[in-house]
Amino acid sequence: MAQLWRVIAPERKETTGSLGTLDEALLSGSAAGLVPLLAVPLHQHRFVATPRRRQAITNNSSVEISSAKVARVRTHDSQPIAPNAPKTLSSLSSHVHCIIFRYLDNPFDALRLSLTNRYFWAVGLRRLEDFIMESLAPWAGERIVCVSDESDPRAIPDEILNETEKADLEELKGIYDLSNSAPTHGWRTVGAPVLPEELRKFVVEYEATHPMSEADHAEIMMGLKPEMLDFYPRDQPWILRNLTTKEYVRGEVIALKGEFVQGPNIEVLGFAEILVSRISWSSREAYFGRDKNLAHGKWAGHRFDITTLPAHEERAGNDGWRDVSDEVLRDLDVIIGSQKGDDWREHMSRRRQKSISSMRLGYT
Template sequence: MGQGWQVVNVDRRETLGWWGKLGECLFDGSARSLNRILRVPPPLPSCDNLIFPFKPSALCNEATGRRGALYFPKTAPQSSLLVNLPVEMIWEIYSHMKDFSDIVCLTLTCQPMWNIGRRKIYDWVASFVAFSWAGDRIVCLGDYLLENQISAHEHLLTPEEAVGFNGFDQHDREYNFYNYPFCDVSHLVGTFSAWQLVHGFMLPRRIASLTDWTSYLHSFHCLVDLHYVTPTTQPAVLRNLSRHQYIRESALIAWKQGSGVAHAKNAGIGEIVLSRICFSTNGSVNMVWEGDIHRDVWAGDRLDIVAPDWLERLEGDADAWTDVSDEVLKEVEGIWRSEYEPDGATAN
């Protein structure tokens, strides 16, 4: 069947799930998630600046961007017994709600609930935006990794960690480093946008209890800063903190535009990372490329992705860092040519 691979955070003991054969996941877009998860999170606005407090009769043009005068409605009398409950009991209700759509719908029922529940919405947004593997040890493990060859991955684990990755799970099944029950966090990876909050998570079918979908959208547009989007679209810098090396995304863009390699446009920072962090004691990768990609040089290193102005701030520390953009892109070109132009490709 071929060796399967999973991207693992050694420090957090988390995984992005099984990605299948390397010869497939390297080229099918799976690696794009690494471009998101390795970015240093941007500062998150305060709750009041992202999930606005309800201000009766206040002008809300800035929140909506619409022309003409637009005001929040005046405070209306509340007849529901729910809003008369102690705040602690309402928070208890929220604690049992696992679906984000339900949280938003309850919060939008009335003004008092918005004042309480918007912080629950903010907590969810904060956990989504702030989720990052930046600076952690990352490796893509092959499931043919032989645990009895422990010396093969001494550079990945300390002796104490090697012991900790061996044991039994809650079902008394024995595990070790290559089949450790890592926590699957793949559902947390993606580009957050407040628009997705409205049009993706909150589908009309999920709010059938609301009488007017248009009114719902209007209310949410007034109360949430829909312009907050992360990550930035500027060309970034991929850093290897363990080796003090970096790759400029601007160099990658230039290569894609001028290389003439088939499907080069599909190569991104995520694909570069994946091509350099694979590790297994078995060389089965289901690729034409003949290089030792399964023993690659960055497996287990600490990586992150930062804004390009980091290069401007290097100044006196420039000598401590090495730009390996050209070297790495040469290898990427070899991998891509071997995949899509095998007759004219050579391995490294």
């Protein structure tokens, strides 16, 4: 019977949903959810909060919305204040309002103030985006390992899991057999970013007593949805970093085709599949293809993140780091080639193109 796999972050007692078999994890995209757990967003904002802090924006709709926000802030700051007029929160400058937002350490408090009017939304969105960015990439820098329902915690080396973590995994395996059931007893299943969805849900509940126009609703909902293009630009090369061994893999090298690279997301085969092929650990042999055993991955229990190559070079430089993209590529040829043949790259690319054509024709 085929083993079922899932990735765990033992220090956080968190786990993905079931990835299915190794075939499904490596060839069918079931592991793609690992990317948002590790991809660190660039520290930039989609929209402009004040005229002093303009950011480069590449999306046309964002430019329009951003310009509208700048206009709201400028209009507010240009309003004359009568000498004897009472000082209120609204009469303060946008600079002071930005400072107030920075002191709010609860995202829902920031959202409540932002929903006061269209001006405060223009100023507050920057702080809301700070909260959203902080909620992204929760597993960046965390130790992770891909375990199966045949993984005996007692047989896992100490350098991968300590005794407490082995006991935790034993507990997890006792709850269920690594199927799709939700864990309990302290374990938590992680998936898409939770905070943006919670903020959007708050807005829906808020509207029940504070109706807003359709345009305002659309602007707010879009502002609270972190699209990959917004925080993870496609015009820069992205890399998967093994922080434990100081090695990295370049996305453009492992991608089957350049057009498949969408920022940190790489269609068909990308960083998620690389990880599964190298962090799996099972007490039972896990053959993929004819003779490639992935049961004892060389990166099991290591720490990772996904970032841009320029950001890596700026922070880390060449201080002992090694580019292992070609090595990983050769391993993929052995792993997947043993299953799909020497032309596996072309075969998988054609399958992806065929799938897109079917969708355009309306097939399911």
